[in-house]
Amino acid sequence: MPTFLAPDGTELAYHASGSGAPLLCLPGGPMQDSAYLGDLGGLAARRRLIRLDPRGTGASAVPADPASYRCDRLVEDVEALRRHLGLDAVDLLGHSAGANLAALYVTRHPGRAARLVLVTPGTAAVGLDTPPEERLAAARLRSGEPWFDPAYAALEEVTAGRGTAEAFGAVAPFFHGTWDGAARERHAENDRRRNDEAAAAYGGEGAYDPPATRAVLAGFDRPVLVVAGQGDVNTPPPTAAAYAALFPKAELAVLAGAGHFPWHDTEDFAGTVDAFLTT
Numbered sequence: 227m228p229t230f231l232a233p234d235g236t237e238l239a240y241h242a243s244g245s246g247a248p249l250l251c252l253p254g255g256p257m258q259d260s261a262y263l264g265d266l267g268g269l270a271a272r273r274r275l276i277r278l279d280p281r282g283t284g285a286s287a288v289p290a291d292p293a294s295y296r297c298d299r300l301v302e303d304v305e306a307l308r309r310h311l312g313l314d315a316v317d318l319l320g321h322s323a324g325a326n327l328a329a330l331y332v333t334r335h336p337g338r339a340a341r342l343v344l345v346t347p348g349t350a351a352v353g354l355d356t357p358p359e360e361r362l363a364a365a366r367l368r369s370g371e372p373w374f375d376p377a378y379a380a381l382e383e384v385t386a387g388r389g390t391a392e393a394f395g396a397v398a399p400f401f402h403g404t405w406d407g408a409a410r411e412r413h414a415e416n417d418r419r420r421n422d423e424a425a426a427a428y429g430g431e432g433a434y435d436p437p438a439t440r441a442v443l444a445g446f447d448r449p450v451l452v453v454a455g456q457g458d459v460n461t462p463p464p465t466a467a468a469y470a471a472l473f474p475k476a477e478l479a480v481l482a483g484a485g486h487f488p489w490h491d492t493e494d495f496a497g498t499v500d501a502f503l504t505t
Contacts, residue, residue, distance in 0.1 A: 227239050227241075228240055228241075228242065229285075230306060230307060230310035232281065232289075232303045233302050233303075234289065234290075234291070236281050236286070236288075236289045236290070236294070237287045238279065238281055238286040238287070238307070239284060239286045240260075240276055240278045240279065241260060241275075241276075241277040241279070242274060242275070242276050243265060243274070243275050244270030244271060244272070244273055244274050244275050245270075245271075245273075245274055246272055246273045246274050247274065247317065247503070248273070248274045248275075248276050248311065248313065248317065249273045249274065249275055249276065249317045249318075249319055249343075249503070250276045250278065250304070250307065250308070250316045250318050251263055251275055251319045251320075251324075252278060252280075252304065252318070252320040252321070252324035252325075252327050252328055253277070253278070253279075253280065253324050254320075254321045254324045254325070254348065255283075255322070255323055255324075255416070255419075255420045255425060255428075256322075256323035256324075256420075256424075256425050256428040256429070257280055257282065257295060257323075257421045257424035257425040258280075258416060258419050258420040258425075259279045259280070259284025260277035260278060260280075261277075261419060262412065262415070263489075266319075266489045266496065266499070267490065267492075267493070267495040268489075268493075269489070269495070269496040269499055271496075272496065272500040273499075273503065276311065278303070278304065278307055281294065281300070281303060281424070282295060282421045282423075282424045283419070283421050283424065284419070292423065292424075292427060293427065295421075295423070295424040295428055296428065296433045297326050297327055297330060297351070297433045297434070298433050298434070300327055301327065301330050301331050301334050301335070304327065305331070305334075308338055314338075315337070315339065316338060317342075317343070317503060318331065318332075318340075318341070318343070319342075319344075319499070320344055320347065321345040321346065321347075322345070322346055322347065322460070322461075324348075325345070325347030325348050325351075326347075326349075326351035326434070327351075328344060328347075329344075329347075329352060329439055329443065330351055330434075332442065332443065332446055333438070333442040336442060336446055339448060340448060341448055341449045341502070342446075342451070343450075343499055343502065344451070345488065346453065346455055346458050346460060346466070346486045346487075346488065347452065347461055347469055348460075349461070349465060349469060350433075350436075351434050351436065352439055352440055352472060353434070353436025353437070353439075354465060354468055354469060356462060356464075356465045358385035358386065360462040360464050360465060361381065361385050361459040361460075361462060362378075362381065362382065362459075364456075364457050364458060364459045365378055365381050365400050365457070365459050366378070367456065367457045368399070368400065368457060371399070371405065373399050377396055377398075377399050380393040381393075381397045381459065400457070400458075400459040400485065401458070401460060401486040402486070402490070402491070403455065403457065403484045403485040403488070403491025403492070404491065408490075412487070443472045443473055444472065444473070445474070446473055447475060448475065449475050449476075449477075449502070450473045450476035450477070451476070451477050451478075451479060451498075451502040452466050452467075452469050452470040452476055452477070452478050452479070453466075453479050453481065453498065453499070454466035454467075454478065454480045455480075455484035455485045455486055455488045455491065456480055456482050457484065457485050458484070458485050458488075459486075460486045461486070463478075466478060466480070477502065479502075481494050
């Protein structure tokens with residue numbers, strides 16, 4: 227297992243697979259190890275995927291200072307990995323909450339990001355809010371599913387700010403393009419692989435400065451791809467479109483039939499990302 231040292235001395239691990247030009251991948255969760263990314267729907271056949279296990283997850287060590295789990299403090303872990311790999315600039319992919327880290331990396335090290343791929347991105351770092359009706363509209367695309375009624379009722383509670391732990395659990399099907407046995411297993415495994423202490427600290431006070439981040443992104447002149455799942459209630463297509471609009475050179479790809487983990491839901495994912503990275 228290849229490792230490198232973060233600036234504070236914490237030993238961090240990464241996983242390399244596939245062949246071709248490297249793509250540094252930041253997982254979501256937040257603070258979940260990178261195993262769930264897998265080969266990103268076959269993208270490893272076209273790119274060398276470098277998957278970082280954030281500190282305190284997977285094969286990476288637990289840091290001495292729990293405050294170092296905060297998203298803005300993780301930026302230098304990513305920069306240390308870039309230097310370890312010997313890359314002058316790196317193509318960067320951030321999924322879900324990992325997109326917040328990717329955005330902060332671009333903010334602090336804009337010259338080190340060659341191209342940026344944001345997959346069903348979390349938006350806290352840029353201060354974008356998703357109206358409840360956007361989430362509900364995405365959910366209604368699944369109205370023919372046998373599990374829809376109780377899941378939709380739970381989503382109504384969550385979007386109204388009345389969500390209980392039970393309600394949050396009940397909306398899980400909306401995050402997956404197909405709520406079958408494989409999706410259920412992946413969902414349960416994702417929960418087990420998340421560092422809950424780290425997740426609680428990830429977006430803590432001071433982690434984000436949206437106006438400052440947006441100002442830098444507005445001047446980021448490298449190519450950007452924002453990938454949305456048509457039925458993703460976490461980052462519905464209108465929110466993804468608003469995110470893409472923050473950049474001067476961003477493309478938006480909305481994948482039909484996909485949820486929050488689009489590489490599991492459509493063969494178009496790998497081709498879409500690879501086509502962007504090769505143009």
